[in-house]
Amino acid sequence: MPGAAVAREAVGYRPLLFSIAYGMTGSVGDAEDIVQDAFLALTRAERAGTAITDLKAYLATAVTRLGINHLRSARVRRETYVGDWLPEPVVVSADRPGPAEYAELADSLSMAFLVLLEALSPTERAVFLLREAFGYGYPDVARAVGKSEANCRQILARARKRVGPARQPADRPPSAARRAAGDALARRFFQAAAGGDMDALLDMLAPDVVFHGDGGGRARAIGRAVSGLRGVAQLLVGGFRRTGRLGIALRPATVNGRPGAVLCDERGRVAGVLALDIADGAIRAVLSVSNPDKLGHLGAVSDVALLPER
Structure with a gap:
Protein backbone atom coordinates (compact mmCIF):
# COMPACT_ATOMS: atom_id res chain seq x y z
CA MET A 1 0.00 0.00 0.00
CA ALA A 166 -16.17 -5.02 36.13
CA ARG A 167 -18.01 -2.42 34.10
CA GLN A 168 -21.33 -2.31 35.89
CA PRO A 169 -24.16 -1.00 33.65
CA ALA A 170 -23.88 2.43 35.31
CA ASP A 171 -20.26 2.61 34.18
CA ARG A 172 -21.08 1.99 30.55
CA PRO A 173 -21.94 4.79 28.12
CA PRO A 174 -25.42 5.97 29.19
CA SER A 175 -28.45 5.72 26.93
CA ALA A 176 -30.06 8.93 25.66
CA ALA A 177 -32.75 8.72 28.35
CA ARG A 178 -30.27 8.07 31.14
CA ARG A 179 -28.03 10.85 29.86
CA ALA A 180 -30.94 13.32 29.93
CA ALA A 181 -31.88 12.24 33.46
CA GLY A 182 -28.27 12.58 34.53
CA ASP A 183 -28.01 16.08 33.06
CA ALA A 184 -31.19 17.12 34.90
CA LEU A 185 -29.86 15.70 38.17
CA ALA A 186 -26.56 17.52 37.63
CA ARG A 187 -28.35 20.85 37.16
CA ARG A 188 -30.28 20.38 40.41
CA PHE A 189 -27.12 19.30 42.18
CA PHE A 190 -25.08 22.33 41.14
CA GLN A 191 -27.95 24.67 42.05
CA ALA A 192 -28.29 23.08 45.50
CA ALA A 193 -24.53 23.16 46.14
CA ALA A 194 -24.24 26.79 45.06
CA GLY A 195 -27.27 27.75 47.19
CA GLY A 196 -26.08 25.85 50.25
CA ASP A 197 -29.21 23.67 50.27
CA MET A 198 -27.99 20.82 52.46
CA ASP A 199 -31.29 18.91 52.49
CA ALA A 200 -31.49 18.90 48.68
CA LEU A 201 -27.90 17.67 48.43
CA LEU A 202 -28.52 14.86 50.89
CA ASP A 203 -31.45 13.72 48.74
CA MET A 204 -29.29 13.59 45.60
CA LEU A 205 -26.15 11.94 46.97
CA ALA A 206 -25.74 8.15 47.22
CA PRO A 207 -25.23 6.80 50.77
CA ASP A 208 -21.65 5.79 49.94
CA VAL A 209 -20.83 8.94 47.92
CA VAL A 210 -17.16 9.90 47.73
CA PHE A 211 -15.46 13.19 46.89
CA HIS A 212 -12.02 13.17 45.22
CA GLY A 213 -9.99 16.36 44.87
CA ASP A 214 -6.77 16.82 42.89
CA GLY A 215 -4.81 20.02 43.43
CA GLY A 216 -1.40 18.42 42.96
CA GLY A 217 -0.04 20.52 45.81
CA ARG A 218 -0.45 23.62 43.67
CA ALA A 219 -4.11 24.55 44.09
CA ARG A 220 -6.63 24.39 46.92
CA ALA A 221 -7.92 20.84 47.28
CA ILE A 222 -8.68 18.29 49.99
CA GLY A 223 -5.73 16.12 51.00
CA ARG A 224 -7.56 12.81 50.74
CA ALA A 225 -10.90 11.47 49.56
CA VAL A 226 -13.97 12.19 51.71
CA SER A 227 -16.83 9.67 51.84
CA GLY A 228 -20.27 9.61 53.37
CA LEU A 229 -23.40 11.65 52.81
CA ARG A 230 -23.07 14.44 55.37
CA GLY A 231 -19.31 14.84 55.08
CA VAL A 232 -19.45 15.23 51.30
CA ALA A 233 -22.48 17.55 51.45
CA GLN A 234 -20.75 19.83 53.97
CA LEU A 235 -17.59 19.83 51.89
CA LEU A 236 -19.56 20.81 48.77
CA VAL A 237 -21.41 23.66 50.45
CA GLY A 238 -18.18 25.05 51.91
CA GLY A 239 -16.35 24.67 48.62
CA PHE A 240 -19.02 26.47 46.61
CA ARG A 241 -19.09 29.30 49.15
CA ARG A 242 -15.34 29.70 48.76
CA THR A 243 -15.42 29.69 44.95
CA GLY A 244 -18.20 32.28 45.06
CA ARG A 245 -16.04 34.57 47.16
CA LEU A 246 -13.23 34.17 44.62
CA GLY A 247 -15.55 35.21 41.77
CA ILE A 248 -15.50 31.76 40.19
CA ALA A 249 -18.55 30.80 38.10
CA LEU A 250 -19.72 27.37 37.00
CA ARG A 251 -20.34 26.41 33.37
CA PRO A 252 -22.10 23.07 32.75
CA ALA A 253 -20.15 20.73 30.48
CA THR A 254 -19.71 17.09 29.57
CA VAL A 255 -16.63 15.69 31.30
CA ASN A 256 -15.40 12.34 30.00
CA GLY A 257 -18.90 11.65 28.71
CA ARG A 258 -20.63 12.34 32.01
CA PRO A 259 -22.31 15.44 33.53
CA GLY A 260 -19.93 17.99 34.97
CA ALA A 261 -18.87 21.61 34.94
CA VAL A 262 -15.94 23.90 34.24
CA LEU A 263 -15.12 26.49 36.90
CA CYS A 264 -14.02 29.83 35.44
CA ASP A 265 -12.84 33.06 37.02
CA GLU A 266 -14.11 36.52 36.14
CA ARG A 267 -11.73 36.67 33.16
CA GLY A 268 -13.01 33.37 31.75
CA ARG A 269 -9.87 31.43 32.72
CA VAL A 270 -10.23 27.82 33.86
CA ALA A 271 -9.91 27.34 37.62
CA GLY A 272 -11.07 23.73 37.83
CA VAL A 273 -13.30 20.97 36.51
CA LEU A 274 -15.96 18.96 38.31
CA ALA A 275 -17.13 15.55 37.11
CA LEU A 276 -20.11 13.62 38.49
CA ASP A 277 -20.53 9.86 38.57
CA ILE A 278 -24.24 9.03 38.59
CA ALA A 279 -25.89 5.65 39.11
CA ASP A 280 -29.49 4.66 39.92
CA GLY A 281 -30.62 8.29 40.07
CA ALA A 282 -28.04 9.32 42.67
CA ILE A 283 -24.58 10.91 42.62
CA ARG A 284 -22.07 8.35 43.85
CA ALA A 285 -18.88 10.34 43.24
CA VAL A 286 -17.78 13.93 42.73
CA LEU A 287 -14.34 14.43 41.22
CA SER A 288 -12.66 17.83 41.30
CA VAL A 289 -9.51 18.71 39.35
CA SER A 290 -7.85 22.03 40.19
CA ASN A 291 -4.20 21.18 39.54
CA PRO A 292 -3.23 23.80 36.91
CA ASP A 293 -0.91 21.28 35.22
CA LYS A 294 -4.00 19.25 34.31
CA LEU A 295 -6.07 22.14 32.98
CA GLY A 296 -3.81 23.78 30.39
CA HIS A 297 -5.23 21.79 27.48
CA LEU A 298 -8.60 23.48 28.19
CA GLY A 299 -7.36 27.04 27.71
CA ALA A 300 -5.91 29.81 29.85
CA VAL A 301 -5.61 28.70 33.48
CA SER A 302 -6.68 30.92 36.39
CA ASP A 303 -4.39 31.77 39.29
CA VAL A 304 -7.13 32.74 41.76
CA ALA A 305 -7.21 29.38 43.53
CA LEU A 306 -3.49 28.57 43.43
CA LEU A 307 -1.50 28.07 46.60
CA PRO A 308 1.42 30.44 47.32
CA GLU A 309 4.77 29.29 45.94
CA ARG A 310 6.93 27.73 48.62
Whole structure:
Protein backbone atom coordinates (compact mmCIF):
# COMPACT_ATOMS: atom_id res chain seq x y z
CA MET A 1 0.00 0.00 0.00
CA PRO A 2 1.51 3.37 -0.94
CA GLY A 3 2.73 5.61 1.89
CA ALA A 4 0.15 8.32 1.28
CA ALA A 5 -2.70 5.81 1.44
CA VAL A 6 -1.31 4.32 4.64
CA ALA A 7 -1.08 7.81 6.16
CA ARG A 8 -4.69 8.59 5.28
CA GLU A 9 -5.92 5.32 6.77
CA ALA A 10 -3.79 5.83 9.89
CA VAL A 11 -5.30 9.27 10.54
CA GLY A 12 -8.75 7.69 10.52
CA TYR A 13 -7.73 5.55 13.50
CA ARG A 14 -6.53 8.55 15.56
CA PRO A 15 -9.68 8.81 17.76
CA LEU A 16 -9.42 5.13 18.73
CA LEU A 17 -5.68 5.39 19.34
CA PHE A 18 -6.08 8.52 21.43
CA SER A 19 -8.77 6.78 23.51
CA ILE A 20 -6.52 3.79 24.21
CA ALA A 21 -3.55 6.02 25.07
CA TYR A 22 -5.65 8.27 27.31
CA GLY A 23 -7.21 5.25 29.01
CA MET A 24 -3.72 3.98 29.75
CA THR A 25 -2.21 7.26 30.97
CA GLY A 26 -5.08 9.45 32.14
CA SER A 27 -3.26 12.36 30.52
CA VAL A 28 -4.35 14.25 27.42
CA GLY A 29 -0.85 15.49 26.62
CA ASP A 30 0.80 12.11 27.15
CA ALA A 31 -1.90 10.41 25.05
CA GLU A 32 -1.24 12.82 22.17
CA ASP A 33 2.50 12.18 22.44
CA ILE A 34 1.99 8.41 22.44
CA VAL A 35 -0.19 8.53 19.33
CA GLN A 36 2.39 10.67 17.57
CA ASP A 37 5.15 8.23 18.57
CA ALA A 38 3.09 5.36 17.14
CA PHE A 39 2.74 7.21 13.84
CA LEU A 40 6.51 7.82 13.78
CA ALA A 41 7.10 4.12 14.42
CA LEU A 42 4.82 3.35 11.48
CA THR A 43 6.83 5.66 9.23
CA ARG A 44 10.09 4.00 10.29
CA ALA A 45 8.63 0.55 9.71
CA GLU A 46 7.49 1.51 6.22
CA ARG A 47 10.89 2.91 5.33
CA ALA A 48 12.49 -0.29 6.57
CA GLY A 49 10.24 -2.30 4.25
CA THR A 50 8.22 -3.96 7.02
CA ALA A 51 5.07 -5.63 5.71
CA ILE A 52 2.02 -4.43 7.68
CA THR A 53 -1.06 -6.48 6.88
CA ASP A 54 -3.38 -5.00 9.53
CA LEU A 55 -2.71 -1.31 10.05
CA LYS A 56 -5.31 -0.84 12.79
CA ALA A 57 -3.92 -3.74 14.82
CA TYR A 58 -0.35 -2.53 14.26
CA LEU A 59 -1.11 0.96 15.57
CA ALA A 60 -3.25 -0.24 18.49
CA THR A 61 -0.43 -2.57 19.53
CA ALA A 62 2.13 0.23 19.28
CA VAL A 63 -0.02 2.59 21.36
CA THR A 64 -0.73 -0.07 23.98
CA ARG A 65 2.92 -0.96 24.45
CA LEU A 66 3.97 2.69 24.57
CA GLY A 67 1.27 3.21 27.20
CA ILE A 68 2.57 0.30 29.28
CA ASN A 69 6.10 1.71 29.13
CA HIS A 70 4.84 5.17 30.07
CA LEU A 71 2.98 3.86 33.11
CA ARG A 72 6.00 1.93 34.35
CA SER A 73 8.06 5.12 34.39
CA ALA A 74 5.18 7.19 35.80
CA ARG A 75 4.63 4.94 38.82
CA VAL A 76 7.48 6.55 40.79
CA ARG A 77 6.15 10.07 40.11
CA ARG A 78 2.63 9.11 41.20
CA GLU A 79 3.89 7.58 44.43
CA THR A 80 5.17 11.02 45.47
CA TYR A 81 2.17 12.95 44.13
CA VAL A 82 0.61 15.38 46.62
CA GLY A 83 -2.94 14.30 47.49
CA ASP A 84 -5.29 12.29 45.26
CA TRP A 85 -4.20 11.71 41.66
CA LEU A 86 -7.03 12.15 39.14
CA PRO A 87 -6.96 11.96 35.33
CA GLU A 88 -6.80 15.09 33.20
CA PRO A 89 -10.43 15.89 32.36
CA VAL A 90 -11.66 15.70 28.78
CA VAL A 91 -14.26 18.45 28.44
CA VAL A 92 -16.82 18.83 25.66
CA SER A 93 -19.32 21.69 25.65
CA ALA A 94 -20.94 24.12 23.23
CA ASP A 95 -18.08 26.59 23.58
CA ARG A 96 -15.39 23.94 24.05
CA PRO A 97 -15.97 21.12 21.53
CA GLY A 98 -12.38 19.88 21.45
CA PRO A 99 -10.78 17.77 18.71
CA ALA A 100 -12.61 14.91 17.03
CA GLU A 101 -10.97 12.29 19.24
CA TYR A 102 -12.59 13.82 22.32
CA ALA A 103 -16.04 13.01 20.95
CA GLU A 104 -15.22 9.31 20.60
CA LEU A 105 -13.49 9.19 23.96
CA ALA A 106 -16.50 10.74 25.67
CA ASP A 107 -18.46 7.49 25.43
CA SER A 108 -15.62 5.26 26.58
CA LEU A 109 -13.92 6.29 29.81
CA SER A 110 -15.49 8.13 32.71
CA MET A 111 -13.31 9.85 35.30
CA ALA A 112 -14.55 7.52 38.05
CA PHE A 113 -13.75 4.46 35.94
CA LEU A 114 -10.19 5.69 35.30
CA VAL A 115 -9.70 6.20 39.04
CA LEU A 116 -10.52 2.50 39.56
CA LEU A 117 -7.87 1.54 37.02
CA GLU A 118 -5.15 3.09 39.18
CA ALA A 119 -5.28 -0.10 41.27
CA LEU A 120 -3.93 -2.13 38.32
CA SER A 121 -0.43 -2.80 37.08
CA PRO A 122 0.40 -1.41 33.60
CA THR A 123 -0.15 -4.76 31.88
CA GLU A 124 -3.34 -5.46 33.84
CA ARG A 125 -4.62 -2.03 32.90
CA ALA A 126 -3.90 -2.62 29.22
CA VAL A 127 -5.63 -6.01 29.17
CA PHE A 128 -8.60 -4.70 31.16
CA LEU A 129 -9.05 -1.64 28.95
CA LEU A 130 -8.73 -3.44 25.62
CA ARG A 131 -11.10 -6.22 26.66
CA GLU A 132 -13.64 -4.43 28.87
CA ALA A 133 -13.72 -0.86 27.53
CA PHE A 134 -12.95 -1.42 23.85
CA GLY A 135 -14.29 -4.94 23.30
CA TYR A 136 -11.13 -6.46 21.82
CA GLY A 137 -11.05 -10.24 21.43
CA TYR A 138 -8.45 -12.23 23.30
CA PRO A 139 -6.26 -12.82 20.20
CA ASP A 140 -6.01 -9.05 19.64
CA VAL A 141 -5.42 -8.35 23.33
CA ALA A 142 -2.68 -10.99 23.44
CA ARG A 143 -0.95 -9.51 20.40
CA ALA A 144 -1.14 -6.00 21.82
CA VAL A 145 0.43 -6.83 25.19
CA GLY A 146 2.78 -9.57 23.95
CA LYS A 147 1.26 -12.34 26.09
CA SER A 148 -0.51 -15.61 25.33
CA GLU A 149 -4.30 -15.72 25.21
CA ALA A 150 -4.37 -17.98 28.25
CA ASN A 151 -2.18 -15.56 30.15
CA CYS A 152 -4.41 -12.65 29.16
CA ARG A 153 -7.47 -14.47 30.51
CA GLN A 154 -5.67 -14.92 33.82
CA ILE A 155 -4.58 -11.27 33.86
CA LEU A 156 -8.14 -10.10 33.18
CA ALA A 157 -9.56 -12.29 35.96
CA ARG A 158 -7.00 -10.87 38.38
CA ALA A 159 -7.71 -7.30 37.24
CA ARG A 160 -11.47 -7.75 37.70
CA LYS A 161 -10.93 -8.84 41.28
CA ARG A 162 -8.72 -5.85 42.01
CA VAL A 163 -11.08 -3.33 40.42
CA GLY A 164 -14.29 -4.87 41.72
CA PRO A 165 -17.37 -5.78 39.64
CA ALA A 166 -16.17 -5.02 36.13
CA ARG A 167 -18.01 -2.42 34.10
CA GLN A 168 -21.33 -2.31 35.89
CA PRO A 169 -24.16 -1.00 33.65
CA ALA A 170 -23.88 2.43 35.31
CA ASP A 171 -20.26 2.61 34.18
CA ARG A 172 -21.08 1.99 30.55
CA PRO A 173 -21.94 4.79 28.12
CA PRO A 174 -25.42 5.97 29.19
CA SER A 175 -28.45 5.72 26.93
CA ALA A 176 -30.06 8.93 25.66
CA ALA A 177 -32.75 8.72 28.35
CA ARG A 178 -30.27 8.07 31.14
CA ARG A 179 -28.03 10.85 29.86
CA ALA A 180 -30.94 13.32 29.93
CA ALA A 181 -31.88 12.24 33.46
CA GLY A 182 -28.27 12.58 34.53
CA ASP A 183 -28.01 16.08 33.06
CA ALA A 184 -31.19 17.12 34.90
CA LEU A 185 -29.86 15.70 38.17
CA ALA A 186 -26.56 17.52 37.63
CA ARG A 187 -28.35 20.85 37.16
CA ARG A 188 -30.28 20.38 40.41
CA PHE A 189 -27.12 19.30 42.18
CA PHE A 190 -25.08 22.33 41.14
CA GLN A 191 -27.95 24.67 42.05
CA ALA A 192 -28.29 23.08 45.50
CA ALA A 193 -24.53 23.16 46.14
CA ALA A 194 -24.24 26.79 45.06
CA GLY A 195 -27.27 27.75 47.19
CA GLY A 196 -26.08 25.85 50.25
CA ASP A 197 -29.21 23.67 50.27
CA MET A 198 -27.99 20.82 52.46
CA ASP A 199 -31.29 18.91 52.49
CA ALA A 200 -31.49 18.90 48.68
CA LEU A 201 -27.90 17.67 48.43
CA LEU A 202 -28.52 14.86 50.89
CA ASP A 203 -31.45 13.72 48.74
CA MET A 204 -29.29 13.59 45.60
CA LEU A 205 -26.15 11.94 46.97
CA ALA A 206 -25.74 8.15 47.22
CA PRO A 207 -25.23 6.80 50.77
CA ASP A 208 -21.65 5.79 49.94
CA VAL A 209 -20.83 8.94 47.92
CA VAL A 210 -17.16 9.90 47.73
CA PHE A 211 -15.46 13.19 46.89
CA HIS A 212 -12.02 13.17 45.22
CA GLY A 213 -9.99 16.36 44.87
CA ASP A 214 -6.77 16.82 42.89
CA GLY A 215 -4.81 20.02 43.43
CA GLY A 216 -1.40 18.42 42.96
CA GLY A 217 -0.04 20.52 45.81
CA ARG A 218 -0.45 23.62 43.67
CA ALA A 219 -4.11 24.55 44.09
CA ARG A 220 -6.63 24.39 46.92
CA ALA A 221 -7.92 20.84 47.28
CA ILE A 222 -8.68 18.29 49.99
CA GLY A 223 -5.73 16.12 51.00
CA ARG A 224 -7.56 12.81 50.74
CA ALA A 225 -10.90 11.47 49.56
CA VAL A 226 -13.97 12.19 51.71
CA SER A 227 -16.83 9.67 51.84
CA GLY A 228 -20.27 9.61 53.37
CA LEU A 229 -23.40 11.65 52.81
CA ARG A 230 -23.07 14.44 55.37
CA GLY A 231 -19.31 14.84 55.08
CA VAL A 232 -19.45 15.23 51.30
CA ALA A 233 -22.48 17.55 51.45
CA GLN A 234 -20.75 19.83 53.97
CA LEU A 235 -17.59 19.83 51.89
CA LEU A 236 -19.56 20.81 48.77
CA VAL A 237 -21.41 23.66 50.45
CA GLY A 238 -18.18 25.05 51.91
CA GLY A 239 -16.35 24.67 48.62
CA PHE A 240 -19.02 26.47 46.61
CA ARG A 241 -19.09 29.30 49.15
CA ARG A 242 -15.34 29.70 48.76
CA THR A 243 -15.42 29.69 44.95
CA GLY A 244 -18.20 32.28 45.06
CA ARG A 245 -16.04 34.57 47.16
CA LEU A 246 -13.23 34.17 44.62
CA GLY A 247 -15.55 35.21 41.77
CA ILE A 248 -15.50 31.76 40.19
CA ALA A 249 -18.55 30.80 38.10
CA LEU A 250 -19.72 27.37 37.00
CA ARG A 251 -20.34 26.41 33.37
CA PRO A 252 -22.10 23.07 32.75
CA ALA A 253 -20.15 20.73 30.48
CA THR A 254 -19.71 17.09 29.57
CA VAL A 255 -16.63 15.69 31.30
CA ASN A 256 -15.40 12.34 30.00
CA GLY A 257 -18.90 11.65 28.71
CA ARG A 258 -20.63 12.34 32.01
CA PRO A 259 -22.31 15.44 33.53
CA GLY A 260 -19.93 17.99 34.97
CA ALA A 261 -18.87 21.61 34.94
CA VAL A 262 -15.94 23.90 34.24
CA LEU A 263 -15.12 26.49 36.90
CA CYS A 264 -14.02 29.83 35.44
CA ASP A 265 -12.84 33.06 37.02
CA GLU A 266 -14.11 36.52 36.14
CA ARG A 267 -11.73 36.67 33.16
CA GLY A 268 -13.01 33.37 31.75
CA ARG A 269 -9.87 31.43 32.72
CA VAL A 270 -10.23 27.82 33.86
CA ALA A 271 -9.91 27.34 37.62
CA GLY A 272 -11.07 23.73 37.83
CA VAL A 273 -13.30 20.97 36.51
CA LEU A 274 -15.96 18.96 38.31
CA ALA A 275 -17.13 15.55 37.11
CA LEU A 276 -20.11 13.62 38.49
CA ASP A 277 -20.53 9.86 38.57
CA ILE A 278 -24.24 9.03 38.59
CA ALA A 279 -25.89 5.65 39.11
CA ASP A 280 -29.49 4.66 39.92
CA GLY A 281 -30.62 8.29 40.07
CA ALA A 282 -28.04 9.32 42.67
CA ILE A 283 -24.58 10.91 42.62
CA ARG A 284 -22.07 8.35 43.85
CA ALA A 285 -18.88 10.34 43.24
CA VAL A 286 -17.78 13.93 42.73
CA LEU A 287 -14.34 14.43 41.22
CA SER A 288 -12.66 17.83 41.30
CA VAL A 289 -9.51 18.71 39.35
CA SER A 290 -7.85 22.03 40.19
CA ASN A 291 -4.20 21.18 39.54
CA PRO A 292 -3.23 23.80 36.91
CA ASP A 293 -0.91 21.28 35.22
CA LYS A 294 -4.00 19.25 34.31
CA LEU A 295 -6.07 22.14 32.98
CA GLY A 296 -3.81 23.78 30.39
CA HIS A 297 -5.23 21.79 27.48
CA LEU A 298 -8.60 23.48 28.19
CA GLY A 299 -7.36 27.04 27.71
CA ALA A 300 -5.91 29.81 29.85
CA VAL A 301 -5.61 28.70 33.48
CA SER A 302 -6.68 30.92 36.39
CA ASP A 303 -4.39 31.77 39.29
CA VAL A 304 -7.13 32.74 41.76
CA ALA A 305 -7.21 29.38 43.53
CA LEU A 306 -3.49 28.57 43.43
CA LEU A 307 -1.50 28.07 46.60
CA PRO A 308 1.42 30.44 47.32
CA GLU A 309 4.77 29.29 45.94
CA ARG A 310 6.93 27.73 48.62
